[in-house]
Amino acid sequence: MGTKQWKTKWDQRYASGDFVFGREPNQFLKNQVHQLPLGKILCAGDGEGRNGVWLARQGYDVISIDYSEVGLAKAHLLAAEYDVKIRFIHAEILEFDLMDLKLDGVVNIYLHMTGTEIIRMHEKYRNAINPGGVLLAEVYSKEQLQYCSGGPKSIEALYDIEYFKRDFGDWNRLYLAQEIINLNEGNGHNGAASVVRVVLQKPQD
Template sequence: MSEFWNQRFSQPGYIYGTAPNAFLAAQKKYLKPGMRTLAVADGEGRNGVWLAQQGLDVLSVDGSEVGLRKARELAGRRGVTLRTELTELATWNWPVLEFDLVIAIFIHFPPEHRTRLHEKMLGALKPGGMLLLEAFTPEQLQYKTGGPPVTEMLYTANMLRNDFKSAEILQLEEVLTELQEGPGHRGRAAVVRLILKKCP
């Protein structure tokens, strides 16, 4: 998988642009300077760098060394510090109780890993910490504007409600939206959005 993403991120420019995901940017009210933040599978860093620009202490993790290099370059151009770590999430020694915020934007874990890795994401949060997630739903197969081309890799609200049943769900919805995220995500898209708080 890292070879696939290294090849994809080796293209000129930023495949998903350099602006933050719109859903993430709309949650600015939850962000406070100094929050320890984990940006999961952050790719070329558009979201992690934006969070760092808001004054957050961000660790950006990804399986692509090319993506993380471009993330550090973007951070340098924006004048912010972004910590990065190259890792395969399925085998990573996930931190426990370390973060105030975890973000997961368009990450689609395969079915055999999904529930366990969602548990790891929740486990990485401190009590009261928040998770923000946006992913494509099976309806996205009609639009083909991004995301895995197989149903098994796509997410539903019911799936996320079950995977994160121990948390306090603040928002969970499936919606149609318009994506303008570089050449990789452009046009009408079917997404699921989740905001949750880890229970004390």
Template sequence: MSSSIAWDERFAGGGFQFGEAPNRYLEELRPWLAPGMRALALGDGEGRNGVWLAAQGLAVTSLDWSAVGMAKAAQLAARRGVRIDTVVADAAAWAYPAAGFDLVAWIYLHLPPADRAAAAAGAVRALAPGGLLVLECFTPAQQGRRSGGPKMPELLWSRAIVEELFGGLEVLELLEGTVSLDEGPRHQGPAEVVRALLRKPG
């Protein structure tokens, strides 16, 4: 079974797996956002982050490989009275438009190392000069915790991986540690994450 089918089945089961509210770290970065910015929400699942960005006045492309997730994202956007463009695609294989976005939100997108590197290269290419990349992902310290995250260690992130994949971007913030998650049924409780706010040189 391909992973996209597994996620289709997960998202098909009613309710929102990670809630309808945006990721808290993304929400904290609201002062960095401005209406009219072009945003790409990668691995956006059921659309909670993309829809929130659209509600802040951003022009949002929401991408996920689950068609079921993207359909729910479109429904959530309609319910909130905002517009997003949904794209059903593999983040590692998508044709990222050069300088097409002012913000890339990489929230809990965990891919095998080769796919992760391909998606990261695409995300950097897609950032316009001065564009921001915001990331929150689980670290190896998350293993054994019940608050979410992939079971395969190679899918986990670290500060070092961020520095390696996004070395050409300016670090505005890069932190590793414990946060408290309250994001739908699948992300609950103390969690070990890496958070990054990076900027493409102008």
């Protein structure tokens, strides 16, 4: 499936009913938020905005990017409900120049890509994050194929912990593990799941 079809699929998914992944932030983000410098954070693939809005409520300067217009429209409403300001960007993240954003962190919660796209995306994060800044991620591992709690159904779109070691080998590992967790995130993510959890800090110059 190409980008256009995936984008349409997400639009359709978000158009039906309530918040697909709930309105509460991801639990790992909540647990690890103290590792994120209080500054400018990009929420990559932020969907309906549950994570971006929560971060903005904690005082972060949030930029939320997603290619689903329907997801972003719901994220706008959630931000308005909590009276927080977020910069929303409607774009395919691989096509968007992150360099000028000069980020203190990137939050990548269940934004999945394949092979060389992951390498390109990681390169963009490496360049856009300031020294001392942090990448925080939770993504499904390849073992997620054994579970039915959500996520991509193709092995290529699932993560190996080695991808982070390969692409961020020189960054400080504040948290890097593959874990079985119990997800309770709306109808979209529910039950036992195999995930890779990541908090990596770019070294100071």
